[in-house]
Amino acid sequence: MLLMKKKRKSRPLRIFLGLSLLLLSFTAVYIAYLDYQVITKFEGQRWKLPSKIYSAPLVLSPGLDIEKSHVVSRLKRLNYHPVKRPVRKSGEYYLTHDGLEIFLHDFAYPDRLQQGIPVSLSFSTGRQIDRIVDLSLAEDLDRVPIEPEVIGGFYEGIWEERSLIGLSEAPPILIDAILAMEDRRFYEHRGIDPRGILRAAWANLRAGGIVQGGSTLTQQLVKNFYLDSERTWNRKVNEAIMALLLERRYSKEEILETYLNEIYLGQNGIMGIYGIGQGSWFYFGKPPGEMTMGESALLAGMIRSPNTLSPQKNLKKAIQRRNLVLETLFAGEKITLRQYINARAETVSGRKVKERLNAAPYFVDEVRQRLAAAYPGDLLNSGGLRIFTALDVELQRIAEEKLRDGLRMLERQYSHLKRAEPDRQIQAALVAIDPRTGEVRALVGGRDYGTSQFNRVTQARRQPGSLFKPFVYLAAFEEAANGRGPYTPISLVEDAPITLQAGGRDWSPQNYDRNYLGPVTLRAALEQSLNTATVRLSQEVGIEKISNVARALGVISPLKDLPSLALGTSEVSPLEMAVAYATLASQGIKRDPLFVEGVIDPANLRLDSPDSEEMPPFEVISPQAAFLVTHLMKGVIESGTGQGVRRLGFDRPAAGKTGTTSDERDAWFAGYTPELVTVVWVGFDQNDPVELTGAAAALPIWTAFMKEAVVATSPTDFPPPAGIVFERVNENGKTCLDGKEEAFIEGTEPTQSCRGGILKWFERLFF
Numbered sequence: 001m002l003l004m005k006k007k008r009k010s011r012p013l014r015i016f017l018g019l020s021l022l023l024l025s026f027t028a029v030y031i032a033y034l035d036y037q038v039i040t041k042f043e044g045q046r047w048k049l050p051s052k053i054y055s056a057p058l059v060l061s062p063g064l065d066i067e068k069s070h071v072v073s074r075l076k077r078l079n080y081h082p083v084k085r086p087v088r089k090s091g092e093y094y095l096t097h098d099g100l101e102i103f104l105h106d107f108a109y110p111d112r113l114q115q116g117i118p119v120s121l122s123f124s125t126g127r128q129i130d131r132i133v134d135l136s137l138a139e140d141l142d143r144v145p146i147e148p149e150v151i152g153g154f155y156e157g158i159w160e161e162r163s164l165i166g167l168s169e170a171p172p173i174l175i176d177a178i179l180a181m182e183d184r185r186f187y188e189h190r191g192i193d194p195r196g197i198l199r200a201a202w203a204n205l206r207a208g209g210i211v212q213g214g215s216t217l218t219q220q221l222v223k224n225f226y227l228d229s230e231r232t233w234n235r236k237v238n239e240a241i242m243a244l245l246l247e248r249r250y251s252k253e254e255i256l257e258t259y260l261n262e263i264y265l266g267q268n269g270i271m272g273i274y275g276i277g278q279g280s281w282f283y284f285g286k287p288p289g290e291m292t293m294g295e296s297a298l299l300a301g302m303i304r305s306p307n308t309l310s311p312q313k314n315l316k317k318a319i320q321r322r323n324l325v326l327e328t329l330f331a332g333e334k335i336t337l338r339q340y341i342n343a344r345a346e347t348v349s350g351r352k353v354k355e356r357l358n359a360a361p362y363f364v365d366e367v368r369q370r371l372a373a374a375y376p377g378d379l380l381n382s383g384g385l386r387i388f389t390a391l392d393v394e395l396q397r398i399a400e401e402k403l404r405d406g407l408r409m410l411e412r413q414y415s416h417l418k419r420a421e422p423d424r425q426i427q428a429a430l431v432a433i434d435p436r437t438g439e440v441r442a443l444v445g446g447r448d449y450g451t452s453q454f455n456r457v458t459q460a461r462r463q464p465g466s467l468f469k470p471f472v473y474l475a476a477f478e479e480a481a482n483g484r485g486p487y488t489p490i491s492l493v494e495d496a497p498i499t500l501q502a503g504g505r506d507w508s509p510q511n512y513d514r515n516y517l518g519p520v521t522l523r524a525a526l527e528q529s530l531n532t533a534t535v536r537l538s539q540e541v542g543i544e545k546i547s548n549v550a551r552a553l554g555v556i557s558p559l560k561d562l563p564s565l566a567l568g569t570s571e572v573s574p575l576e577m578a579v580a581y582a583t584l585a586s587q588g589i590k591r592d593p594l595f596v597e598g599v600i601d602p603a604n605l606r607l608d609s610p611d612s613e614e615m616p617p618f619e620v621i622s623p624q625a626a627f628l629v630t631h632l633m634k635g636v637i638e639s640g641t642g643q644g645v646r647r648l649g650f651d652r653p654a655a656g657k658t659g660t661t662s663d664e665r666d667a668w669f670a671g672y673t674p675e676l677v678t679v680v681w682v683g684f685d686q687n688d689p690v691e692l693t694g695a696a697a698a699l700p701i702w703t704a705f706m707k708e709a710v711v712a713t714s715p716t717d718f719p720p721p722a723g724i725v726f727e728r729v730n731e732n733g734k735t736c737l738d739g740k741e742e743a744f745i746e747g748t749e750p751t752q753s754c755r756g757g758i759l760k761w762f763e764r765l766f767f
Helices: 002-043 068-077 172-182 194-207 217-225 233-249 252-262 275-284 293-302 315-331 337-344 361-372 377-382 393-413 465-481 522-527 531-541 543-553 563-567 574-585 623-639 699-709 757-766
Strands: 051-054 058-060 092-095 099-103 118-124 128-134 144-146 150-154 160-162 264-268 271-274 386-389 427-433 440-444 492-495 500-502 505-507 518-521 596-600 655-660 666-672 677-683 724-729 740-745
Touching: 051 361, 051 377, 058 068, 068 092, 068 099, 068 118, 068 144, 068 393, 150 361, 160 275, 172 217, 172 252, 172 293, 172 315, 217 233, 217 252, 233 252, 252 275, 264 275, 264 293, 271 275, 275 293, 293 315, 293 337, 315 337, 361 377, 361 386, 361 440, 361 596, 393 427, 393 440, 393 677, 393 699, 427 574, 427 699, 465 522, 465 531, 465 543, 465 563, 465 574, 465 623, 465 655, 465 666, 465 740, 492 522, 492 531, 500 563, 518 522, 522 531, 522 623, 531 543, 531 563, 543 563, 543 574, 574 623, 574 666, 574 677, 623 655, 623 724, 623 740, 666 699, 677 699
Parallel strands: 051 386, 160 271
Antiparallel strands: 051 150, 058 144, 092 099, 099 118, 118 128, 264 271, 386 596, 427 440, 427 677, 492 518, 500 505, 655 666, 666 677, 724 740
8 A cells, every 4th residue: 555655656756757858858959959040050151142233443544534523423322422621531532623532442353452542633624634643652643443333233032231241340439339239248148148138127217218128139139140020938038048059159259240240220122221331331331440430329329220210210319329329338438528529529411322223224134144144043142242244334324315315306306206105115225345355335225124124235136237238348358368359448349230049039139229320349339338239249259258257256146148148137136246346346356245344252252254254355357357347437437328427426536337127127327436336226126117227217326325435535546457558549449649548458459550650659759
């Protein structure tokens, strides 16, 4: 009986011990699970950082034509702020009587770290830089870059803006301010602080409101970094356990650095502002290390309730909170009385600093597509890459403006072009390339990205019409350069009706005006865009050779080896034509279009960019043949179908060609200076006839753009390569002092003189 009683008494004990053991086991497993969560995220990728796409830098140099106001506009977009005295700190600019002082930001490029220095710019007449001086060394500079602008990024599924910083990049006073307001005993507790909870409760009671929080900084980090915002006991328990685990695993410095990058500091539209790095740029337009004491106090004070205490939303409350932070710092002997007074006296601005996102949407889309083919999606969307492009934001602004204005002008002048439905409106595309580098400097894929994201520069396939003709003449001159043909600019070809067999059917091309001039020089045939003369020349040279030349220049779309190819009946993209014309402009050196200059990761390590894998520049056409075509196309602008360029006020040396398809569905103009190649296409997406020539529809847009695009550079002509000679020739093809100057490949120049051999020898000797 006694034994049975003892068994009855021990059974509850065994149950209790069993349950306790089970509970302890569960707790141990659960803590191990939480510990795993802590380690996995803290030691892995802590944040999803959207990759950002940058423009090219603005490079300033003496002699550059640029208005001071344009430089100031750029500085404002880059979050520089004006001061009323000479610059002292990075991010400042100062307007002087005849110029500008700028204290540049530090900036990491793919190939170098640009140290921020103070510079002065002197302007003449407000629009040309005379001199650039490094104020720190009192030395003249021949160039200085102003950092790129953000023009887009990869934001899929990420609604956070965050710029990571190291603990050493945060001003000590900012850390003091954060700890004073959020966790005074941060360096003393082990993750949770009972004393801090009691102290905060007492302070809040005395103040009649919440002025201090009870959670430690570590608990705040756990709540924001690992947990949701649901207010439940379960979450509070998890928060406390994970805070203890975090403190056990990692140093105070690691925890504090992570906290500085994690804290929420308000909204920029749909994007949240996270971390001190992004907050300092968003609210003050400067990196954290350049914040003043007052700015540091304001940012630290916002942490408790950023949307309520934002200077943009409630300036009065923001100032009150800043002053409370300063009082707390002074009371804690972190700042002196003089520092306290000066910081309180700082002006607080409610300005909102914005990044210029999607400044070039069609260009950014093309960059995204190229990168998507080279990198995994998760790296682009959350790897924090910095992608540097060749886009010139000023040229892009001009291109968008002139394309839009040009289309509106056409609609006013020609009522048949106006459409009520936005998706049926007349469209245009413009692309500008530096032929010396292949850099794509501006790209507009349509009149309105919001209405249509179809990129007509890269995705549209249209007949180039007469824009293709220079390739016919190039093929002829290439034969001459290789000693296989007699072709020169003064060679004659018959401009007369012709009928050829094409695909089993007769094909009879006609001139645009139905007039025929009989024998004409190759120069006249191209300048006047004569169809039948060009077709006859193509038959002499060979369609296959012309097709090969076009492919060598950069045309990658399929080309049909039919007689009509000479008149541009095979469809191509505007980008292909720009690359081909850039090859002509660079005297036969082909360069693939360069969109992406470089890519670096958050640690500033350079990655392979998609454009770095393209073919290196190489000669595809003889420089002499390319130069002859350029020389002929200069004549197109001076006295041919492109004369409108001169009438509209563009007076620099330039070569160009109009393009009109036979049914007037496509209107083109392509032209170039030694520094810039630009192609413009105008038409309807639905292939409706434009009923205008390239000279009427596309040329005015090209001219308006180029007049402003090249103003910053000095006018230069196309230098002839070795192997080119110039002779003055008359209408009979003989050398003559009073003739017109013409270019020839050496050895193909005329041998007959209008005054006989002795007179020609005399002229060469004395004239």
